[in-house]
Amino acid sequence: MSYKVKLDVFEGPLDLLLYLIKKNEIDIYDIPIATITEQYLEYLELMRMLDLNIAGEFLVIAATLIHIKSKMLLPPDEKELLPEEEEDPREELVRRLVEYKKFKEVAGILQDLEGQRKKMFTRDIPFEVEPGEVFFEASLFDLITAFTRVLKDVPKEMFQEIIKDEFTVEQKVHDLLHMLVVTPAISLFELFKNSKNKTEIIAMFLAVLELIRLKEIIVVQKKNFSDIEIVRNEKHRLNTE
Amino acid sequence: MEKVQIKNIIEAMLFVSDKPLFLSEIKSVLEGPDADEIKEVIAELVGEFETQGRPLRIKEIAGGYQIVTDPVFAPWLKKLYKTAGSDRLSGPGLETLAIIAYKQPATKPEIEAIRGVNVDGVLKTLIEKNLVKIMGRRETVGRPIIYGTTQEFLQYFGLNSLQELPKLEEFNFTEKDIELPEHLQKEEEEFKQQEGGNPDVQADGAS
Numbered sequence: 001m002s003y004k005v006k007l008d009v010f011e012g013p014l015d016l017l018l019y020l021i022k023k024n025e026i027d028i029y030d031i032p033i034a035t036i037t038e039q040y041l042e043y044l045e046l047m048r049m050l051d052l053n054i055a056g057e058f059l060v061i062a063a064t065l066i067h068i069k070s071k072m073l074l075p076p077d078e079k080e081l082l083p084e085e086e087e088d089p090r091e092e093l094v095r096r097l098v099e100y101k102k103f104k105e106v107a108g109i110l111q112d113l114e115g116q117r118k119k120m121f122t123r124d125i126p127f128e129v130e131p132g133e134v135f136f137e138a139s140l141f142d143l144i145t146a147f148t149r150v151l152k153d154v155p156k157e158m159f160q161e162i163i164k165d166e167f168t169v170e171q172k173v174h175d176l177l178h179m180l181v182v183t184p185a186i187s188l189f190e191l192f193k194n195s196k197n198k199t200e201i202i203a204m205f206l207a208v209l210e211l212i213r214l215k216e217i218i219v220v221q222k223k224n225f226s227d228i229e230i231v232r233n234e235k236h237r238l239n240t241e
Numbered sequence: 242m243e244k245v246q247i248k249n250i251i252e253a254m255l256f257v258s259d260k261p262l263f264l265s266e267i268k269s270v271l272e273g274p275d276a277d278e279i280k281e282v283i284a285e286l287v288g289e290f291e292t293q294g295r296p297l298r299i300k301e302i303a304g305g306y307q308i309v310t311d312p313v314f315a316p317w318l319k320k321l322y323k324t325a326g327s328d329r330l331s332g333p334g335l336e337t338l339a340i341i342a343y344k345q346p347a348t349k350p351e352i353e354a355i356r357g358v359n360v361d362g363v364l365k366t367l368i369e370k371n372l373v374k375i376m377g378r379r380e381t382v383g384r385p386i387i388y389g390t391t392q393e394f395l396q397y398f399g400l401n402s403l404q405e406l407p408k409l410e411e412f413n414f415t416e417k418d419i420e421l422p423e424h425l426q427k428e429e430e431e432f433k434q435q436e437g438g439n440p441d442v443q444a445d446g447a448s
Contacts, residue, residue, distance in 0.1 A: 011332050012358035013357050057358045100356065106339035107336040120310055121314075
């Protein structure tokens with residue numbers, strides 16, 4: 001039996017470094033690289049022991065620390081650079097740490113503001129929208145969200161079929177325009193419901209995007225995450241006629 | 242129109258509105274008084290709310306005016322709306338928002354460079370919460386998507402404008418600043434040791 005412990009104290013490698021600097025009461029502008037590198041690696045080891053997934057970002061900073069450490073061990077190249085031009089190998093890391101620390105403080109301020117704001121209540125129950133009355137234009141994001149939702153609902157077994165290229169975007173554009181002649185508004189989810197497989201859904205989705213691009217149709221939504229309706233872009237049609 | 246009536250109309254509008262009302266909106270409804278007059282009336286109204294022992298306040302949020310409850314009554318209102326106030330933003334969420342708020346329009350790599358971690362998931366959540374929006378693309382190589390904060394961001398934090406955030410330069414640390422928290426810690430320890438002592442003694446001890 002193994003224990004899995006969640007230790008999400010550190011938001012990232014820089015956060016861990018800041019913690020070590022604070023813990024050791026170190027001046028951020030004069031970091032004893034050897035000590036900090038050692039402690040940093042100890043923490044990574046601890047995280048590994050705790051069965052934590054060590055994100056690649058932690059390793060990047062570990063490599064950076066070791067790189068700086070090795071650079072500082074080497075004697076400065078006297079021939080190439082004048083002493084005053086010699087750059088402290090830690091400089092870049094310190095700059096990043098200071099920058100990160102600033103935003104961490106701001107995050108703290110935001111957190112305070114959030115707390116204060118949560119104590120002030122406002123009227124936030126909008127009047128019930130009359131169905132079919134108010135629409136706002138669905139964004140590309142809403143479309144993609146709807147699309148992924150549809151993909152999720154496709155039965156898994158179908159993935160095993162080898163399907164010929166039987167659905168084309170062109171055909172779907174055609175179909176869609178025909179459908180819109182018969183019915184003024186089509187629900188996006190209904191549209192995908194009859195699709196046989198992923199290819200057809202993708203072809204259909206691309207057809208929808210294509211028609212939006214051509215300004216033939218517009219997509220509207222009653223509220224966030226609700227169904228999306230496809231309607232003819234009357235304005236466009238009038239303009240072109 | 243009499244001033245009293247203007248005041249009453251404004252209060253009624255603020256009462257009904259579920260979002261901050263802009264001065265321009267109020268002005269176009271009233272069709273008469275100019276912006277300065279309206280501002281003056283609102284200032285009076287703000288004063289009345291505060292001095293007449295009412296549980297409501299008029300706050301300038303996101304560039305508009307909104308009626309909010311006095312924070313004092315939060316405990317009761319939280320009981321009324323059982324879920325309200327429970328979902329706070331996560332640490333990574335706040336950090337990412339902080340970066341976007343100051344660096345906007347910012348690309349994902351720019352945010353990641355500062356935070357040192359991938360921000361895919363956090364960004365998605367912030368966009369879903371409508372605190373961050375895609376502002377378009379930067380016209381450079383790869384045309385990366387750029388992000389910025391929304392009107393909702395200001396509302397969420399009760400800010401009137403982004404200018405209300407502290408200046409980033411105020412966070413410039415000198416070596417002394419870095420040491421300061423430790424001094425305070427020591428002072429605190431000292432203070433704890435001489436518990437019950439005069440607070441003035443602590444100040445002397447620190448010098």
